[in-house]
Amino acid sequence: MPRLQAQVNFLLTCDQLKAVTRTTLLHSGARAENSAEHSWHLALMALTLGEYAPPETNLGRVVELLVLHDLVEIYAGDVHFDQSETAKIQQTQRETEAAARLFGQLPPDQRGTFHSAWQEFEARQTPEARFARALDALQPMLLTWGPGGIGSAAHPELTFGRVLALKRSALEEFPALWELAQGTAAQAVAAGIMPE
Amino acid sequence: MPRLQAQVNFLLTCDQLKAVTRTTLLHSGARAENSAEHSWHLALMALTLGEYAPPETNLGRVVELLVLHDLVEIYAGDVHFDQSETAKIQQTQRETEAAARLFGQLPPDQRGTFHSAWQEFEARQTPEARFARALDALQPMLLTWGPGGIGSAAHPELTFGRVLALKRSALEEFPALWELAQGTAAQAVAAGIMPE
Numbered sequence: 001m002p003r004l005q006a007q008v009n010f011l012l013t014c015d016q017l018k019a020v021t022r023t024t025l026l027h028s029g030a031r032a033e034n035s036a037e038h039s040w041h042l043a044l045m046a047l048t049l050g051e052y053a054p055p056e057t058n059l060g061r062v063v064e065l066l067v068l069h070d071l072v073e074i075y076a077g078d079v080h081f082d083q084s085e086t087a088k089i090q091q092t093q094r095e096t097e098a099a100a101r102l103f104g105q106l107p108p109d110q111r112g113t114f115h116s117a118w119q120e121f122e123a124r125q126t127p128e129a130r131f132a133r134a135l136d137a138l139q140p141m142l143l144t145w146g147p148g149g150i151g152s153a154a155h156p157e158l159t160f161g162r163v164l165a166l167k168r169s170a171l172e173e174f175p176a177l178w179e180l181a182q183g184t185a186a187q188a189v190a191a192g193i194m195p196e
Numbered sequence: 197m198p199r200l201q202a203q204v205n206f207l208l209t210c211d212q213l214k215a216v217t218r219t220t221l222l223h224s225g226a227r228a229e230n231s232a233e234h235s236w237h238l239a240l241m242a243l244t245l246g247e248y249a250p251p252e253t254n255l256g257r258v259v260e261l262l263v264l265h266d267l268v269e270i271y272a273g274d275v276h277f278d279q280s281e282t283a284k285i286q287q288t289q290r291e292t293e294a295a296a297r298l299f300g301q302l303p304p305d306q307r308g309t310f311h312s313a314w315q316e317f318e319a320r321q322t323p324e325a326r327f328a329r330a331l332d333a334l335q336p337m338l339l340t341w342g343p344g345g346i347g348s349a350a351h352p353e354l355t356f357g358r359v360l361a362l363k364r365s366a367l368e369e370f371p372a373l374w375e376l377a378q379g380t381a382a383q384a385v386a387a388g389i390m391p392e
Contacts (some may be wrong), residue, residue: 011240036233036236037214043263048302
């Protein structure tokens with residue numbers, strides 16, 4: 001297949017990310033967010049909140065990782081962040097297969113580039129992957145419990161303590177963002193939209 | 197207002213881009229695309245098709261411009277690309293006001309950064325803005341008339357000649373993309389999903 005045609009087919013497959021539904025609602029509460037618009041919102045967050053990353057962080061790379069990070073969900077689906085260890089391992093297996101299937105649609109040289117970026121995000125080792133992961137942890141908190149949010153009636157188990165316990169590992173190395181997450185949760189409790 | 201709080205409020209306002217409906221359908225035809233997921237798809241296109249930009253093009257900047265380019269639609273709405281000159285002038289006025297209102301929610305130093313990026317995209321002068329604009333012209337063609345597309349029954353006036361006349365100025369300086377657009381339109385006519 002001609003190179004450009006393979007790239008077009010890949011991009012049209014990727015259109016399906018707009019049909020992958022997340023468990024997070026839009027900030028208005030009108031409907032569930034999908035993974036494509038979520039990825040856009042994270043890229044915008046990287047451009048807006050980049051000053052809270054360590055100075056050596058390559059923010060352009062953060063944006064790249066965020067644009068690509070959820071593509072595997074086209075074949076593997078999205079799962080809620082509060083999962084059993086068994087469910088997490090199964091999801092990792094599904095995502096590994098999905099990555100090979102999806103990035104395999106690209107010309108061989110690009111296959112490696114995209115696959116490496118996704119693996120970098122998943123491995124959470126580089127400064128860029130760590131900051132990207134922190135934004136991914138923060139964004140649904142802001143939509144759900146940020147100023148004007150309506151909370152998460154469908155998930156009453158997400159108490160103040162539970163949410164912060166689940167978010168701590170991604171966020172606490174970025175003090176301003178971790179403080180924001182804690183403040184957001186505290187204000188949500190005070191506003192009656194998050195169980196204590 | 198503390199700096200980070202202003203940034204959070206801006207990001208939550210930007211969540212509304214997910215509710216701005218475009219005239220383009222998803223590739224499956226299931227529903228209209230929204231401007232947030234469209235912006236994500238363009239960023240992904242820049243990462244996938246960057247090799248068709250001139251070598252001096254800063255692709256990281258292209259991605260930035262694409263992430264931000266439609267934000268003004270939160271207040272100004274989206275309009276179809278086939279508009280009268282009067283409608284285009286009115287839309288430009290609405291978008292200029294929208295940019296001041298939206299970016300004015302950011303801390304003063306970021307206001308200028310974001311506003312400049314949007315103005316750069318709109319002015320279509322830099323290599324980055326020109327490539328971003330070309331992708332923005334190409335993406336709805338691929339969704340609508342690309343392989344597996346269903347055409348645009350709601351817009352029977354979009355004939356082969358009309359579409360290419362409207363797309364030419366954005367695309368013809370990128371030979372591979374312009375050839376792709378012409379080939380896509382020709383195949384759509386052959387498939388009976390685009391009027392001759």
